[in-house]
Amino acid sequence: MNKVDVMKDIDQLTDTYCVDCLVIRDLRKTRGKQGAHRFCIESCTVGEQLQFLGEEIMKISEK
Template sequence: MEQVAIVKEIDELLENYCEDCLARKHMRKERGKSGAHKFCIESCTVGEQLQFLGQELLKVYTKS
């Protein structure tokens, strides 16, 4: 994948799923900012996809 395509896909995921996420808002109220972040990283399928895309982006940067 190209760098531009990966960044665009990350932006689309964040815009479509994360901005108005009720689970994230609830977790932020209950557990605070870091608790909500931990939930997104460990339990959310969108978070898993974002991590995958981040790893792909790192691969592109290391090739350069």
């Protein structure tokens, strides 16, 4: 997997799931922007996939 493919995967995930996410919209109202972001990092399965892809980019960049 190369860096461009990983970036395309990240863009596809965010466009498909994150742009119109109702959970984020609701959490921003109740917990604020930081609370919604914390949910994405710690609890969201899409957030977990994005973290994995970010780690893959870091591995590619180190080479």
